[in-house]
Amino acid sequence: MVSIERANIEDVPEIKRVLSETWIATYSPLLSQATINTVTSVWHSPNQLAVEIQNPHIFFGVAKIADGTIAGLTTVGQRTDDTIMLSRLYVHPQYQRHGIGSKLLHAGIAAFPPARIILLEVEEHNQQAYAFYLRHGFRDMESKEDRVHSDVIKVIVMAKHLPPN
Numbered sequence: 001m002v003s004i005e006r007a008n009i010e011d012v013p014e015i016k017r018v019l020s021e022t023w024i025a026t027y028s029p030l031l032s033q034a035t036i037n038t039v040t041s042v043w044h045s046p047n048q049l050a051v052e053i054q055n056p057h058i059f060f061g062v063a064k065i066a067d068g069t070i071a072g073l074t075t076v077g078q079r080t081d082d083t084i085m086l087s088r089l090y091v092h093p094q095y096q097r098h099g100i101g102s103k104l105l106h107a108g109i110a111a112f113p114p115a116r117i118i119l120l121e122v123e124e125h126n127q128q129a130y131a132f133y134l135r136h137g138f139r140d141m142e143s144k145e146d147r148v149h150s151d152v153i154k155v156i157v158m159a160k161h162l163p164p165n
Contacts, residue, residue: 035150
């Protein structure tokens with residue numbers, strides 16, 4: 001049994017653990033250790049996570065299993081009145097392929113009922129995530145490059161049109 005709920009400040013240490021372990025498992029074959037260290041220390045800093053949790057324009061959701069362990073998380077933010085951005089969707093490798101990512105995605109979309117478009121960026125070599133988003137109706141819009149530490153990360157920008165409520 002998995003429940004999706006809004007994250008709270010007390011969840012920050014476990015959220016950071018899930019992000020770090022998932023990033024290492026996913027990106028170690030693709031990115032340098034220095035880049036992974038930068039991401040897990042800066043993008044996933046406890047202060048940054050706390051700011052996002054407290055931001056009313058961001059849905060920061062966590063997937064908790066029956067014993068309260070955080071198995072995954074998502075952050076979705078409002079960009080315009082009708083457009084939202086999926087910034088994070090991570091499921092710990094131990095809990096992947098059990099529908100948790102789908103539940104997190106749906107909860108993030110449901111948090112913004114007026115939205116008509118959801119955007120995301122996925123690293124082009126992260127084929128598991130790319131295939132997941134295709135299965136959920138996202139389509140490629142463009143490709144771009146981001147520099148993080150010493151690596152150039154090639155990303156695919158994807159979009160999905162949402163039905164009216």
